[in-house]
Amino acid sequence: MSSSAPASSGTTVSATTGRPMRADARRNYELLVEAAKAVLVENDGDAPLEDIARRAGVGIGTLYRHFPKRLDLLEAVYREEVDALAHSKDQLAADVSPWEGLDRWLHLLVGYVATKRVLFQELVDAIGKESELLTHSRAVMMDSTAAMLKAAQDAGVARADVRPDDLVRIVGGCTMMPHVAPDQQERMVQIVLDGVRI
Structure with missing residues (x-):
């Protein structure tokens, strides 16, 4: 499972802590998901995580904090x-x-x-x-x-x-x-x- 997931109320929570994410962390999570969707479609599913982080405007460390594995990001x-x-x-x-x-x-x-x-x-x-x-x-x-x-x-x-x-x-x-x-x-x-x- 990914390290972040949407709660039923629409609030994004951290799967590791179970607590709602701060606004900046939630924004980065959403940017990464949107960037991943675009980059994956453009590259027919073959996209380095570094390209996704770059498209989202965040560092690779931020990507890995939210999505420790590629599968976590794909599922999100x-x-x-x-x-x-x-x-x-x-x-x-x-x-x-x-x-x-x-x-x-x-x-x-x-x-x-x-x-x-x-x-x-x-x-x-x-x-x-x-x-x-x-x-x-x-x-x-x-x-x-x-x-x-x-x-x-x-x-x-x-x-x-x-x-x-x-x-x-x-x-x-x-x-x-x-x-x-x-x-x-x-x-x-x-x-x-x-x-x-x-």
Whole structure:
């Protein structure tokens, strides 16, 4: 486990002490997670920790204080992505129309799966495909897609014969291939949406 983890209240706590982190430590933790996500995606999962620390604007010692092992950092990036995905689904469901929610959701899902692709195999090798982290990720992705699709179908703006796993697999196919530019991913998702809308 990483040396820092988000508490249920949204406060980041140190896993070693169980106490909330100081504001500067929490900021460094968040900067490192964001930097790791960007550097890992840019380098297809192959990124020295020194590059991540540099992108975050902190020293390598700060990185190791928060994440003693590379796996700790990968788990933190993956978990942060899952939590952000679940939060985004709730926001979209509350704030926009069912079709706009599904549209935005699938575009968010592309970004999530792109990050997942570069981390997935390394995490599977280290913690197993059926680990809590990875099974939770699959559940969030499928349940959230089902909720957004059902809202659009109930509103009469999405085909009734489309299933959540259809969308997840198609989005996965748009993103899991190596060397696909982000603009091409966006175009492919838009083609999928055009086929779903009625």
